[in-house]
Amino acid sequence: MEWVPVAIWECTRMMKRKDFVIATLLIPLLMGGVVFTIGWIKTREARAITKIAVVRLTGGGDSSATAGEISMPLIKGFEWNTPPAGERDSTSLAAAVRKGTYAGAVVIPGDFAEGGRVWVTVRSRSPEWQVRLRDGLLAEARRQRAAAFGLDTASLARLDRPLVMSQRLANPAVRSTGADRVASGVIVMLLITALFTTNSYMAIGISGEKQARVTEVIVSAIRPQSWIDGKIVAYTVIGLIQFVLWGGTLVAILLMSGAVPPQAIHPGALVTDLAFAGAGLCFYVALWAMVLATIKDLMSSSKFQAYLLFLPMAPFAFLESVIRSPDAPWIVAMSLIPLFSPMLMPARLTLGAAAGWEVAVALVLLAVAAWLMRIAGGHAFRIGMLMYGKEVTLPELWRWAREK
Amino acid sequence: MRVAAALEVQNVRKSFGELRAVDGVSFDVRPGEILGFLGPNGAGKTTTLRMIMGITRPDEGAIHFEGRPELDRRSVGYLPEERGLFEDASLLDTLVYLGTLRGMSRAAARATGREWLERVQLADHAKAKLNTLSKGNQQKVQFAGAVLHRPSLAVLDEPFAGLDPLNQEQFLGFIRELRDQGAAVLLSAHQLDLVERLCDRFFLIARGRHLLSGTLDAIRRATPGGEGELLTVGLRVGHAAAADPARTLLGRIAPGIAVAVGEGANGWAQVELALPPRQDLSPILVALGGQFEVESVQMRRLPLHEIYVRAVRADHDSATAEREVARV
Numbered sequence: 145m146e147w148v149p150v151a152i153w154e155c156t157r158m159m160k161r162k163d164f165v166i167a168t169l170l171i172p173l174l175m176g177g178v179v180f181t182i183g184w185i186k187t188r189e190a191r192a193i194t195k196i197a198v199v200r201l202t203g204g205g206d207s208s209a210t211a212g213e214i215s216m217p218l219i220k221g222f223e224w225n226t227p228p229a230g231e232r233d234s235t236s237l238a239a240a241v242r243k244g245t246y247a248g249a250v251v252i253p254g255d256f257a258e259g260g261r262v263w264v265t266v267r268s269r270s271p272e273w274q275v276r277l278r279d280g281l282l283a284e285a286r287r288q289r290a291a292a293f294g295l296d297t298a299s300l301a302r303l304d305r306p307l308v309m310s311q312r313l314a315n316p317a318v319r320s321t322g323a324d325r326v327a328s329g330v331i332v333m334l335l336i337t338a339l340f341t342t343n344s345y346m347a348i349g350i351s352g353e354k355q356a357r358v359t360e361v362i363v364s365a366i367r368p369q370s371w372i373d374g375k376i377v378a379y380t381v382i383g384l385i386q387f388v389l390w391g392g393t394l395v396a397i398l399l400m401s402g403a404v405p406p407q408a409i410h411p412g413a414l415v416t417d418l419a420f421a422g423a424g425l426c427f428y429v430a431l432w433a434m435v436l437a438t439i440k441d442l443m444s445s446s447k448f449q450a451y452l453l454f455l456p457m458a459p460f461a462f463l464e465s466v467i468r469s470p471d472a473p474w475i476v477a478m479s480l481i482p483l484f485s486p487m488l489m490p491a492r493l494t495l496g497a498a499a500g501w502e503v504a505v506a507l508v509l510l511a512v513a514a515w516l517m518r519i520a521g522g523h524a525f526r527i528g529m530l531m532y533g534k535e536v537t538l539p540e541l542w543r544w545a546r547e548k
Numbered sequence: 549m550r551v552a553a554a555l556e557v558q559n560v561r562k563s564f565g566e567l568r569a570v571d572g573v574s575f576d577v578r579p580g581e582i583l584g585f586l587g588p589n590g591a592g593k594t595t596t597l598r599m600i601m602g603i604t605r606p607d608e609g610a611i612h613f614e615g616r617p618e619l620d621r622r623s624v625g626y627l628p629e630e631r632g633l634f635e636d637a638s639l640l641d642t643l644v645y646l647g648t649l650r651g652m653s654r655a656a657a658r659a660t661g662r663e664w665l666e667r668v669q670l671a672d673h674a675k676a677k678l679n680t681l682s683k684g685n686q687q688k689v690q691f692a693g694a695v696l697h698r699p700s701l702a703v704l705d706e707p708f709a710g711l712d713p714l715n716q717e718q719f720l721g722f723i724r725e726l727r728d729q730g731a732a733v734l735l736s737a738h739q740l741d742l743v744e745r746l747c748d749r750f751f752l753i754a755r756g757r758h759l760l761s762g763t764l765d766a767i768r769r770a771t772p773g774g775e776g777e778l779l780t781v782g783l784r785v786g787h788a789a790a791a792d793p794a795r796t797l798l799g800r801i802a803p804g805i806a807v808a809v810g811e812g813a814n815g816w817a818q819v820e821l822a823l824p825p826r827q828d829l830s831p832i833l834v835a836l837g838g839q840f841e842v843e844s845v846q847m848r849r850l851p852l853h854e855i856y857v858r859a860v861r862a863d864h865d866s867a868t869a870e871r872e873v874a875r876v
Contacts, residue, residue: 358632364621
């Protein structure tokens with residue numbers, strides 16, 4: 145249990161870092177802020193009343209027709225106004241709309257239900273209310289036509305009864321709704337963000353320790369393997385805290401906003417996501433610790449070191465394919481490989497029909513890879529942390545990782 | 549019954565590529581003893597200490613701790629030459645961390661850490677960051693971190709580096725206290741006057757090989773002329789004016805005795821003679837007093853510094869000769 149003091153030390157140091165606390169809390173605040181702002185705008189729009197000037201022409205829609213009083217259907221969100229006499233011609237209406245007296249003006253011919261053209265004067269092209277106005281007027285036109293045919297309201301409702309249609313999936317396990325796709329993408333992004341945030345702080349810590357030359361002091365007290373184990377545990381826990389905090393905020397927002405019904409949240413899937421996140425963090429933290437031990441300062445890392453550090457970004461390259469066809473054979477194969485499984489398997493679980501054995505195999509392979517990476521990291525860490533000045537090559541790193 | 553050595557290094561060898569850094573070194577350190585591990589820069593001292601601490605592994609040979617081949621890291625205190633601590637952590641937090649790494653409970657490490665900060669006059673800085681302290685004060689924290697857990701074996705590599713004379717005296721007290729508590733102390737340092745006052749035995753290496761070892765008396769005996777004493781006579785005359793006449797005079801009065809004429813205080817001459825045991829001083833002093841005005845007379849045994857310089861110089865000369873032979 146030599147690693148325990150290291151894990152406590154690393155966790156405590158992280159929790160004392162203001163920039164880390166701000167970075168961790170910023171994402172839920174941003175998520176909450178974005179959702180709140182969108183909701184606020186929508187609520188405001190829903191409550192807003194659009195003032196429309198209505199001129200109803202008696203007779204046809206030609207210039208000989210005369211403007212009369214209105215009789216408009218009640219449409220939610222609209223307020224009908226009759227302009228004063230003398231201000232009902234198109235020029236006066238345009239002036240009133242330009243001035244902001246009305247959001248728009250609509251001139252409705254007496255024969256509008258029979259094809260007479262309705263003119264709408266707007267400030268800018270295609271305002272969002274125009275569709276609602278058209279739908280409202282169409283409903284009124286239908287009512288008038290039905291009355292002309294001698295149909296009563298009940299008969300008209302029967303005519304308008306909507307068609308009942310449901311989907312039946314060929315593979316019932318697939319639940320690929322729009323919300324699922326967004327949630328999958330967001331979960332992968334959150335995991336990668338948690339990985340890079342924690343690993344960046346670990347990078348600062350390890351390069352700082354190397355520059356401050358604490359290595360000999362520490363490895364004289366505990367085995368290098370215990371040192372790296374403590375770091376792996378600490379940064380995995382820190383990454384998981386971030387992932388749970390961020391993911392929890394996302395789930396809470398989805399539930400509270402009604403975008404996702406409570407029954408759509410599967411506890412089993414959440415546990416599986418957590419397991420992949422934990423094992424994935426463990427694997428990548430061990431890989432990063434090993435590579436970081438070979439870097440004297442972060443600005444001097446060579447190409448192969450940079451490639452290794454950015455490996456967690458690789459699943460982004462396949463994310464679109466995963467979202468489009470989550471169960472394609474090559475995606476299934478990729479989702480079993482430990483380098484990619486922490487991101488791809490949770491996405492497949494949400495979007496596709498990942499079989500139980502696939503999930504189990506991916507998880508076992510990931511756990512074994514994380515364990516081996518931890519041991520290889522311990523070997524390379526001992527040598528790398530005592531190495532100063534010389535640039536390390538990939539074959540050297542490979543040799544150190546195998547050295548006992 | 550003989551007490552088992554706290555540390556036993558047996559015929560250890562270590563090479564880096566073509567360079568043989570340590571070549572068959574053997575020594576031991578017993579409980580309640582301070583062993584001075586000495587040698588010039590590049591002699592292989594730090595490499596040997598790193599092998600002892602398990603940081604690097606010997607190519608050949610064995611290292612035993614209280615008779616066992618495994619290092620119990622929790623019972624060892626190590627002050628490395630390449631040292632540093634967490635610059636952005638407080639002194640007390642750092643000491644607590646180092647204590648818990650060595651197996652202490654957090655409460656015990658905190659209490660002992662506070663005690664040590666009191667002892668090194670840094671109690672008021674317990675919450676200060678290490679990088680706000682002077683180099684000497686950082687050194688005190690380093691030392692406290694190495695011995696906080698009361699190790700049974702303390703390996704100290706250059707503990708006096710960067711310390712002023714007052715702090716050096718304080719460190720002498722700390723190291724003696726470790727020994728008095730029964731710890732075995734392996735000390736490597738270049739401040740030979742301090743090492744001479746502190747250590748019970750010495751082990752001198754050069755080019756990775758053993759040169760001299762034993763108590764001060766033993767290594768004096770092993771040094772040519774080391775059994776005798778050094779007579780230093782200060783003359784109230786300029787160094788340049790006295791050098792040749794003094795050498796000629798002493799060559800006649802005391803043939804076979806090594807004489808060195810150097811510059812003493814105020815530019816006056818200082819004559820140093822390496823006397824064999826039981827040498828009669830009267831003719832030397834009478835002769836010098838007859839020709840020069842004598843300012844001071846001092847007798848002392850051969851100091852460690854002199855033994856060290858003679859041994860290392862002789863080894864250097866021998867290495868140069870070996871290279872010449874190899875070249876020819």
